[in-house]
Amino acid sequence: MANGGRTIYIAGAGIAGMTLALALAKFGATVIVLERNKRVQEVGAGLQISPNARRVLNQLGLDKAIAAKSFEPSAIDVYPFRASKPAVSLELGAIMRQRYGVPYVVMHRADLVDALYRACRRFANIDMLFGVRGFDAVTHARGISINVDEANGTARTARVHAFVGADGVHSETRTRILGGPPATYSGFVAWRTTLSADLLKGAVALDRTTLLLGPGYHAVCYPLPQRKQVNVALFVKERADRLDAANPPKEPKLPWAAMPSRTLDAIVSAATGAWGYWVCNTMDAPTWSDSGIGLIGDAAHAMLPFQAQGAAMAIEDAAILAPLLMTEPDADSAFRRYEAMRRPRVDRVRKISDFNGFAYHLEWPFTLGRNAVLWAQGPRGHLKRLDWIYGFDPSPETDVPPPDRAPRDTEPHRG
Numbered sequence: 001m002a003n004g005g006r007t008i009y010i011a012g013a014g015i016a017g018m019t020l021a022l023a024l025a026k027f028g029a030t031v032i033v034l035e036r037n038k039r040v041q042e043v044g045a046g047l048q049i050s051p052n053a054r055r056v057l058n059q060l061g062l063d064k065a066i067a068a069k070s071f072e073p074s075a076i077d078v079y080p081f082r083a084s085k086p087a088v089s090l091e092l093g094a095i096m097r098q099r100y101g102v103p104y105v106v107m108h109r110a111d112l113v114d115a116l117y118r119a120c121r122r123f124a125n126i127d128m129l130f131g132v133r134g135f136d137a138v139t140h141a142r143g144i145s146i147n148v149d150e151a152n153g154t155a156r157t158a159r160v161h162a163f164v165g166a167d168g169v170h171s172e173t174r175t176r177i178l179g180g181p182p183a184t185y186s187g188f189v190a191w192r193t194t195l196s197a198d199l200l201k202g203a204v205a206l207d208r209t210t211l212l213l214g215p216g217y218h219a220v221c222y223p224l225p226q227r228k229q230v231n232v233a234l235f236v237k238e239r240a241d242r243l244d245a246a247n248p249p250k251e252p253k254l255p256w257a258a259m260p261s262r263t264l265d266a267i268v269s270a271a272t273g274a275w276g277y278w279v280c281n282t283m284d285a286p287t288w289s290d291s292g293i294g295l296i297g298d299a300a301h302a303m304l305p306f307q308a309q310g311a312a313m314a315i316e317d318a319a320i321l322a323p324l325l326m327t328e329p330d331a332d333s334a335f336r337r338y339e340a341m342r343r344p345r346v347d348r349v350r351k352i353s354d355f356n357g358f359a360y361h362l363e364w365p366f367t368l369g370r371n372a373v374l375w376a377q378g379p380r381g382h383l384k385r386l387d388w389i390y391g392f393d394p395s396p397e398t399d400v401p402p403p404d405r406a407p408r409d410t411e412p413h414r415g
């Protein structure tokens with residue numbers, strides 16, 4: 001069999017699920033992706049793609065598609081509360097290419113999802129089922145059986161090599177099939193919007209990322225020039241008992257109302273009526289797999305987005321897991337090796353994200369110490385500090401024989 005004889009089902013056609021589908025298909029697997037939405041999601045706002053994620057996406061052939069729809073900011077300007085000049089401008093642009101061989105870019109999430117989807121469509125061995133009503137996966141002595149309730153009411157059953165839950169922070173694979181915990185509220189909500197660049201001319205730089213720090217909030221803005229827009233994400237602390245999922249607020253409640261910041265005022269007035277509200281949930285799943293059923297991306301380890309690494313970690317997961325699923329004798333050992341390789345790194349990134357949440361929102365006088373550290377680290381300080389994140393290349397760890405030499409299932413596939 002030219003496909004390596006392995007059939008793998010993935011729940012979720014998000015960034016994790018489609019990256020994994022592509023990586024597996026390249027090794028010759030037969031991949032079926034189950035997505036509950038009727039089509040790939042076009043919602044969301046901007047996404048920062050750091051070199052570690054871009055390296056993997058390039059290895060999967062997405063370089064041109066991403067380059068066509070993304071932008072390389074020249075720096076991240078970090079503004080302490082009320083400052084009219086940045087405390088530091090963290091260099092991006094050319095230095096990222098020189099140092100890591102790939103750029104640091106920003107783009108609209110829908111454009112990345114679209115690029116992944118188009119790439120998946122080019123593989124005859126990837127089948128994507130949209131509008132899926134439900135699924136179940138059961139392990140038994142002879143392998144894993146899958147039941148899928150398809151959009152048109154058809155019931156599909158299959159015997160598969162592995163089942164992967166890439167179904168996000170509220171993953172049913174984790175909670176219902178693996179008996180794992182529900183997501184945890186982080187204490188932060190995100191207000192997101194994309195605004196016409198014309199509305200913010202003069203308020204924020206249109207060639208770089210702006211990071212505004214304040215007591216109890218921070219905001220990240222970057223240009224999306226292909227769309228003539230600026231992406232804005234404003235993060236605010238919110239008590240759990242004040243969240244009202246059934247009746248979400250329409251506008252951010254500003255904790256700094258008594259202490260206005262000119263840039264933020266400009267953003268907030270430009271964004272009136274255009275905000276999207278997002279509750280930031282996290283997950284640190286105690287177990288990432290059981291008997292050939294495993295988790296990747298937010299389903300396993302959703303983190304605060306304060307180092308812009310959640311999607312990057314999902315993309316790295318896919319690059320590590322795919323070859324293991326194709327070469328390990330069984331899916332269970334593939335998932336165990338994958339977790340052993342991934343968990344320490346993901347935990348370390350999570351800690352940095354949590355720390356940023358703490359440091360970004362500090363109040364005076366603690367801000368004095370933070371600002372002094374920012375200033376002392378200088379425009380390239382972040383590169384040294386984050387080298388281990390951006391420089392990561394999964395390919396030496398995932399040397400895999402070509403499909404015709406890949407081991408086959410011991411069980412015949414009846415899916």
Ligand SMILES: Cc1cc2nc3c(=O)[nH]c(=O)nc-3n(C[C@H](O)[C@H](O)[C@H](O)COP(=O)(O)OP(=O)(O)OC[C@H]3O[C@@H](n4cnc5c(N)ncnc54)[C@H](O)[C@@H]3O)c2cc1C
Nearest residue numbers: 012014015016036048167168297298305308309310311312
């Ligand atoms: C405000 C904000 C900004 C962020 N910015 C960045 C950034 O700049 N860079 C970065 O790297 N990360 C960023 N992140 C994190 C990033 O968005 C996530 O880590 C990433 O989207 C996770 O991808 P995923 O595929 O694991 O999950 P998801 O994106 O949640 O995708 C899950 C998919 O599974 C589907 N699904 C769910 N349940 C089922 C089911 N029962 N059956 C079938 N399908 C199902 C969903 O419809 C969806 O398509 C940010 C997050 C937030 C909140």
